[in-house]
Amino acid sequence: IASLSLEKERDQIADYSGLGFSAPLRGGVLALAMLALAGLPPTGGFIGKFFIFYSAIKGGETALAITGIVSAAVSCFFYLKVVASLYMHPSSSPPPRAASAADAVALCCAAAFILLLGVFPAPLLRLVDAALQ
Structure with a gap:
């Protein structure tokens, strides 16, 4: 959002x-982040929500899990x-300033991390499991 702001x-x-369309990299990363917040696969947000709801159901908190799923x-x-x-509305505001190389690298790293957590969650889950032991 900061990268897209004027x-x-x-x-x-x-x-x-x-x-x-006017800032494809930054718009794409924002869209990916929104999809992760929505909890759609194959993003890290899906894995996070899945395990939260799984843990709630496993812990006997079915009503809490249903409330969470609905929300x-x-x-x-x-x-x-x-x-x-x-992506579905014409631009009504001025285009953002050009992205710096640092912005592009940071956004690409964030996007890669969001996707990697969604596709390959096992290393992070092993790390969390080891920390809980």
């Missing part, structure tokens, strides 16, 4: 209209609204 922060969803489903609407604005 002098003034973009604080309305409409401010992100068309930015998926996660509702939140998908709001996260996907941003993705739709990035």
